[in-house]
Amino acid sequence: MTHSANQKITNEEEKERKVADPFKDDLLAKSITTGVAVSTVNHTGRSIISSLIKHPLILFGVGLTTGYFVGKYRKEIISAVKETADQSKRLIPRKKDN
16 A cells, blocks of 8 residues: 555656656757747747838837836846856856866
């Protein structure tokens, strides 16, 4: 009886592992899923950009909105850029060592 209970726990743990990362062992499925997602985003981006180019008033509104948020969050943007630059400076010597 204890053997079946242990087996049940093992099966439940395996099911949880598969739910957490369904593509962990299947590289082909993960690659295909990533390719489909990138293709969808690319197609959506093209249609958005083409509609913006065709409608200058919408483009102007997007520019105003972008300017507003860049001005509002400029300190956070600058600190994120500095942090990224520092991380990249630390990464370059590591690559040379390896």
